[in-house]
Amino acid sequence: MKSVLSQPELLLAEVGKQVENEKAHYSTGTMDKEIKELNRRLKGYVGQERRLMNVLRMDLATPDIVLDEINLMKKEREADQVRLNGLIQAKENLAKALEMQESIKELCAKVVPCLDSCSNAEKKDAYTYLDLKISATPEGVSIKGYLDLNVLTTARTWGYLPFEAYISVA
Known part of the structure; x- marks a missing residue:
């Protein structure tokens, strides 16, 4: 964990990948264009419903x-x-990730120097708080968790950003 936090660009890159994957999952083109199109379609359902009711009334x-x-x-x-x-x-997550890079x-x-002086109980609490899932192989270590963005800002409640990092053993 210390290795990951010592290289925040790894964390940021992984957060960025996950946001981009989420964007790709939901979006086939530009997100703004799709959002606009979906809003237009959702507004159109009211008119379709009225037309169907008129068809029923006219037998x-x-x-x-x-x-x-x-x-x-x-x-x-739906x-x-x-x-x-x-x-x-997905659009909000992308904006949050970009906005929070310096704060992350x-x-x-701040966290890395504290890891050396933390007790085992404090480390365990931190790992539980981050909801860390760590798996190790002879080739490297995979770390997954959630970064609480509420710690980074007092202006808004952002929520959590998932992260995943892989450190290869060289």
């Missing part, structure tokens, strides 16, 4: 057909809302 389709269409539209709207929420969160470096610089 142009059976109630079962209209209900099936309304249920299908509801599922599409999927679009989930996708929109994911895109917005400062935090790492």
Whole structure:
């Protein structure tokens, strides 16, 4: 852990990779364009619902057909809302990671000297707090956890950024 925190650029690179992976998972193009398109589609569902109700009132389709269409539209709207929420969160995470780079470096610089003077109980508490998962092989060590960004700022509550780092044994 000390090795990872002594090189915050490793941590920042891994956080950046995870944010980019999240972005790629939700986005097939530019995030802003997709967010705008999804917002437009979500607003359009109200009009579609009204048109379906008019079809029902005019006896142009059976109630079962209209209900099936309304249920299908509801599922599409829910999927679009989930996708929109994911895109917005991924965009926020990317912005947070970029905004917090200097603060993360400062935090790492403060924590590393303290690791030598911490008791085993304090280290255990810190590892529990970071929710660390460490796995070692003869080739290297993989460390996964969560960095609490609330420690880095008092202006807003940011939440947690996941991180993963791999240190090869040379």
